[in-house]
Amino acid sequence: MDQVSNHELTEAKRILQSKYKFPTAIGVIDCTHIGILKPNRHGDEYINRKGKPTLNVQATCDAREIFTSVMSDDSRIWRNSQTRSQLINKANVLLGDFGYGIEPCLMTPFRNPTPGAEINYNKLLKQQRVIIERCFGQLKCRFPILQYVCRVKL
Template structure:
């Protein structure tokens, strides 16, 4: 298995004694949890492991997949001229908007109320969440992700304090490269937003092309959440572990894109499991 090979050295038990769980089964259990969001589907007769054991090996596998080596391998912002030109050409094919290398937006991932700083995690829709920032290319690959801010934090603040903005400011990303964002972001040389009140034909045309191109990020977020249904419902772990889940899902999404793996059928979605005591809730994940 492709994913297993990346983390085998970390999660493979040193011996098969005491019915040690092999790396392949650990990865399968973790992927099933991310795909369904249902803890109870990760244990039972099919896998021969208890729910408590499932929580423990999911935790171990997530730690391994969240290691910088795997994340950096899967999530990369283009910096070479060839990579940038390819991204720009793909975006230009959508609505003839020049210079675009990525589209950016935020998305809220619902969490349980944290024990500390609870009010900071209540978003404008009045539920607890973390606000994640995502940048997609025209092929719906994730180029950058930030998953550490409470739900009450505005998209613009996340952008202003993220590492990607610093790369633009320091010239690590060459001039003439743009991201497209909605009106919640500040308009900057490298982050273009729509005209709030277009005053002429040219500005109206700009807004139309901007909207058509930026739609990629909305569809990209939809694809990510369809592929990993754990991101749909309330994630009943603390905010730090939720951030780890988001980062791993983003990396695996790109790996699926790299391997041309299709999305699950939209009619095969799963409902979030009811709130019950389980190993994840009590700290095993």
């Protein structure tokens, strides 16, 4: 986020507001897994829930489908991210999925929404979050190695 100019941020925010009615949203956030060879040292730390060795990569993007941050670390990516520390005391928010906990700078869906406003909120959030899924899809189409196993040392 630190490399995005104020003008770009304002434009991305305007697009989000006009399309999806989230007044303080500046982008969406999610993670994707990139296949790797299992490292010799501490290799079990890289085994995902499907039993495959991967790097968990967190990214944010704006309404123009432009990546605004990318980070790969461990299971505590969001808590330790520079993106979170920059947003934590600001009026802007990111839109996330169930994998993230709700915070002042992060809007997530209701787990068991009640009919009416909560269901409508979840529906709008889901429509917005498709942006990050498209970005990951475009990235993996452009660089097919990301769909398979990167055979490089960490």
